Amino acid sequence: MTQLSPYAKKHKVTVVGSGNWGSSISKMVAENVAANPDVFEPIVEMWVYEENVEVPKTSKHYDPSSPLCNGPQNLTELINHYHENVKYLPDITLPNNLHANPSLQESVKDSSILIFNLPHQFIQGICQQLKGHILPYARGISCIKGVHVTDEGVSLFSETIGRELGIYCGALSGANIASEIAKGLYAETTIAYDPPHMDSKAPTPKSGSPSASAVNIPTIVHFEHKDSSGNFSKVKLQPLPAEYPVVDHAFMKLLFHRPYFHVRVIHDVAGVSLGGALKNVVALAAGFVDGKAWGDNAKAAIMRVGLLEMVKFGTMFFGASVNSQTFTEESCGVADLITSCNGGRNHRCAKLSVERGIPVEEVEKQELNGQMLQGTLAAKEVNSFLKKKGLEDEFPLFTAVYRILLGEVTVEDIPSLIER
Amino acid sequence: MTQLSPYAKKHKVTVVGSGNWGSSISKMVAENVAANPDVFEPIVEMWVYEENVEVPKTSKHYDPSSPLCNGPQNLTELINHYHENVKYLPDITLPNNLHANPSLQESVKDSSILIFNLPHQFIQGICQQLKGHILPYARGISCIKGVHVTDEGVSLFSETIGRELGIYCGALSGANIASEIAKGLYAETTIAYDPPHMDSKAPTPKSGSPSASAVNIPTIVHFEHKDSSGNFSKVKLQPLPAEYPVVDHAFMKLLFHRPYFHVRVIHDVAGVSLGGALKNVVALAAGFVDGKAWGDNAKAAIMRVGLLEMVKFGTMFFGASVNSQTFTEESCGVADLITSCNGGRNHRCAKLSVERGIPVEEVEKQELNGQMLQGTLAAKEVNSFLKKKGLEDEFPLFTAVYRILLGEVTVEDIPSLIER
Numbered sequence: 001m002t003q004l005s006p007y008a009k010k011h012k013v014t015v016v017g018s019g020n021w022g023s024s025i026s027k028m029v030a031e032n033v034a035a036n037p038d039v040f041e042p043i044v045e046m047w048v049y050e051e052n053v054e055v056p057k058t059s060k061h062y063d064p065s066s067p068l069c070n071g072p073q074n075l076t077e078l079i080n081h082y083h084e085n086v087k088y089l090p091d092i093t094l095p096n097n098l099h100a101n102p103s104l105q106e107s108v109k110d111s112s113i114l115i116f117n118l119p120h121q122f123i124q125g126i127c128q129q130l131k132g133h134i135l136p137y138a139r140g141i142s143c144i145k146g147v148h149v150t151d152e153g154v155s156l157f158s159e160t161i162g163r164e165l166g167i168y169c170g171a172l173s174g175a176n177i178a179s180e181i182a183k184g185l186y187a188e189t190t191i192a193y194d195p196p197h198m199d200s201k202a203p204t205p206k207s208g209s210p211s212a213s214a215v216n217i218p219t220i221v222h223f224e225h226k227d228s229s230g231n232f233s234k235v236k237l238q239p240l241p242a243e244y245p246v247v248d249h250a251f252m253k254l255l256f257h258r259p260y261f262h263v264r265v266i267h268d269v270a271g272v273s274l275g276g277a278l279k280n281v282v283a284l285a286a287g288f289v290d291g292k293a294w295g296d297n298a299k300a301a302i303m304r305v306g307l308l309e310m311v312k313f314g315t316m317f318f319g320a321s322v323n324s325q326t327f328t329e330e331s332c333g334v335a336d337l338i339t340s341c342n343g344g345r346n347h348r349c350a351k352l353s354v355e356r357g358i359p360v361e362e363v364e365k366q367e368l369n370g371q372m373l374q375g376t377l378a379a380k381e382v383n384s385f386l387k388k389k390g391l392e393d394e395f396p397l398f399t400a401v402y403r404i405l406l407g408e409v410t411v412e413d414i415p416s417l418i419e420r
Numbered sequence: 421m422t423q424l425s426p427y428a429k430k431h432k433v434t435v436v437g438s439g440n441w442g443s444s445i446s447k448m449v450a451e452n453v454a455a456n457p458d459v460f461e462p463i464v465e466m467w468v469y470e471e472n473v474e475v476p477k478t479s480k481h482y483d484p485s486s487p488l489c490n491g492p493q494n495l496t497e498l499i500n501h502y503h504e505n506v507k508y509l510p511d512i513t514l515p516n517n518l519h520a521n522p523s524l525q526e527s528v529k530d531s532s533i534l535i536f537n538l539p540h541q542f543i544q545g546i547c548q549q550l551k552g553h554i555l556p557y558a559r560g561i562s563c564i565k566g567v568h569v570t571d572e573g574v575s576l577f578s579e580t581i582g583r584e585l586g587i588y589c590g591a592l593s594g595a596n597i598a599s600e601i602a603k604g605l606y607a608e609t610t611i612a613y614d615p616p617h618m619d620s621k622a623p624t625p626k627s628g629s630p631s632a633s634a635v636n637i638p639t640i641v642h643f644e645h646k647d648s649s650g651n652f653s654k655v656k657l658q659p660l661p662a663e664y665p666v667v668d669h670a671f672m673k674l675l676f677h678r679p680y681f682h683v684r685v686i687h688d689v690a691g692v693s694l695g696g697a698l699k700n701v702v703a704l705a706a707g708f709v710d711g712k713a714w715g716d717n718a719k720a721a722i723m724r725v726g727l728l729e730m731v732k733f734g735t736m737f738f739g740a741s742v743n744s745q746t747f748t749e750e751s752c753g754v755a756d757l758i759t760s761c762n763g764g765r766n767h768r769c770a771k772l773s774v775e776r777g778i779p780v781e782e783v784e785k786q787e788l789n790g791q792m793l794q795g796t797l798a799a800k801e802v803n804s805f806l807k808k809k810g811l812e813d814e815f816p817l818f819t820a821v822y823r824i825l826l827g828e829v830t831v832e833d834i835p836s837l838i839e840r
Contacts, residue, residue, distance in 0.1 A: 186835040
């Protein structure tokens with residue numbers, strides 16, 4: 001331990017994923033890491049799925065005399081040379097202390113903080129490859145939006161990661177359109193971080209270093225989680241060694257908060273995750289109503305009814321672990337709902353389906369280049385889950401959206417279907 | 421008492437006011453009155469401030485051979501002849517059982533239900549003229565948006581009406597753009613109705629008529645209200661005679677709810693009223709941010725922060741009588757905020773002021789034909805009240821809006837001013 005830092009060890013941070021949102025988060029995290037050398041190792045690793053990429057001719061970096069601009073190059077090399085993700089976050093300069101790494105296992109070596117930011121379909125595979133290669137006491141934050149809903153229950157991506165890797169993993173979600181944030185435009189987000197007591201009990205002030213923790217608690221905590229079906233899963237958690245700065249809510253703010261990216265840290269991981277999934281169903285409903293040109297009253301009404309169904313879904317299936325205020329007062333709830341109903345893809349495609357008089361599925365084919373809307377998938381999964389529980393009528397707007405997608409009812413039926 | 425109705429008396433309904441929103445409310449109320457002849461007297465009176473009006477040449481009623489279309493006519497005569505408020509709600513057919521009445525005092529004669537829907541600056545004068553002419557046990561509902569804020573405290577228009585007339589008066593407010601509702605486009609609203617126990621204790625089932633009340637309770641209740649300065653005002657309330665159908669939440673729904681106008685009835689009168697005032701301050705902030713083209717994240721963030729300041733204002737100054745969910749879950753709160761930030765005048769003028777680089781005051785002059793924005797007035801009143809209490813810093817967004825209006829800070833300062 002040097003005189004300069006009160007901690008024997010510093011946190012090394014790795015971001016797993018480097019798409020548009022992954023690169024944006026990496027940029028902010030690397031800025032904060034650079035600004036807090038007492039707490040963090042200087043270099044942030046960003047795992048990049050290696051691909052061959054050509055520097056676009058429109059890029060400011062394009063220089064026909066440069067070997068890097070002659071034919072396809074490794075994306076990691078381009079990122080590390082130009083400090084720009086020319087493919088997924090063009091025209092945004094990344095900090096010098098952000099290092100693109102094509103090796104998943106090397107990228108997480110010695111990292112005590114793992115930030116997951118990749119498409120949800122890759123979570124399982126990535127976790128399999130990471131097993132045995134991460135620090136056993138690492139802490140995770142999942143920036144992956146949404147939840148996984150089956151007939152049996154609702155599982156959170158953060159918990160899948162935590163269970164697969166045997167670590168505690170929180171969640172980050174908010175009204176966060178990546179391209180706006182990357183430009184430094186003002187935004188907010190919500191982080192949910194609620195590990196078992198292990199972490200919060202650990203720190204005991206050290207003389208001369210009030211915030212450092214002196215006692216390494218050797219206990220291994222079995223973190224029990226009850227999912228929406230009432231099943232418990234147990235994760236063996238290792239406490240963070242006391243040589244590290246404590247990982248708590250203040251730490252999360254230090255790592256993610258920027259002057260233009262305001263962070264609120266709460267405890268409700270399920271609420272944060274549910275918001276990011278269910279808002280897409282509401283955005284479809286808002287799009288339907290906008291397609292009818294029913295005006296601002298109707299749209300606001302649909303959003304409000306949807307917000308209350310989000311609250312009800314959370315409190316009904318996750319009980320006391322979900323706080324209704326997560327939906328009604330946090331960025332991951334009401335604010336993310338507002339952005340999704342104002343301009344997201346789900347809203348746009350639902351609106352077009354009404355305007356063109358064709359099913360949303362058709363609009364998907366016409367507009368999305370083979371990609372699928374998250375809202376239609378969520379609407380189907382949520383309906384299947386509710387149907388199995390016999391609770392479709394308790395969620396009339398979610399059910400109406402599903403039935404409109406099926407063609408069983410029309411948008412004109414929404415007011416009577418949700419009338420109470 | 422006839423065999424046809426279980427009640428000896430039916431409610432006669434009067435709407436005081438006939439502008440765009442007053443005429444829209446009158447239309448819906450008259451529709452419900454006609455559909456419930458057991459509960460209501462058939463004719464709804466609408467008091468109209470008499471003026472001379474010409475049938476516009478663009479009106480479908482315009483007929484040069486008709487004496488009513490030759491020069492200015494009394495507005496009430498035109499309304500009663502054409503069943504249309506050709507001046508304030510053109511092209512919308514009003515029900516036949518809605519009667520426009522130019523005499524304030526005659527319009528309220530024998531009415532047990534008084535609905536107030538007029539510009540707030542006329543409340544005092546109208547109440548003065550009504551004194552002694554209304555039924556002493558009448559019940560009121562104020563559809564007047566907002567509250568009256570002075571350095572000394574916040575008073576509700578519904579309470580001003582109640583105190584002046586010695587009656588109980590509830591409030592109606594929501595995401596309610598009148599022109600959309602008049603067309604029958606789907607909308608929601610919130611009614612707050614919370615009279616002292618008097619009313620709810622009164623009904624005792626009569627044999628053969630379970631919902632009728634048999635016992636006329638002679639008690640006169642002194643209804644005490646504690647305003648935001650801690651002052652109590654006392655209103656001598658007379659119980660509704662038991663011959664009338666009970667006026668409770670179900671009654672309010674019967675009177676206002678339509679298939680296209682969904683009503684939720686709650687108890688929180690202060691919350692309902694505050695929402696309609698404070699959202700205009702937030703709409704200015706959202707307009708400023710949109711003027712900068714900061715994108716959807718920033719706008720949603722500003723709306724969320726504003727919503728939380730609305731909650732805080734309500735709970736700080738009205739204590740337990742305000743429910744935070746009124747703001748975060750009801751039409752009068754989050755939904756009205758959404759409509760106001762999407763398209764209202766306050767939002768539009770604030771946006772234009774940034775785009776044109778001129779003060780909001782200038783935009784008001786250029787755009788509003790001498791009318792004043794409610795948001796700028798509310799921002800000033802709220803700031804003056806907060807300043808007197810030394811609480812400006814507790815409401816950083818409200819304070820930022822006020823200081824931007826003054827030119828003391830700029831829109832660029834908002835993120836740092838509201839950073840927590």
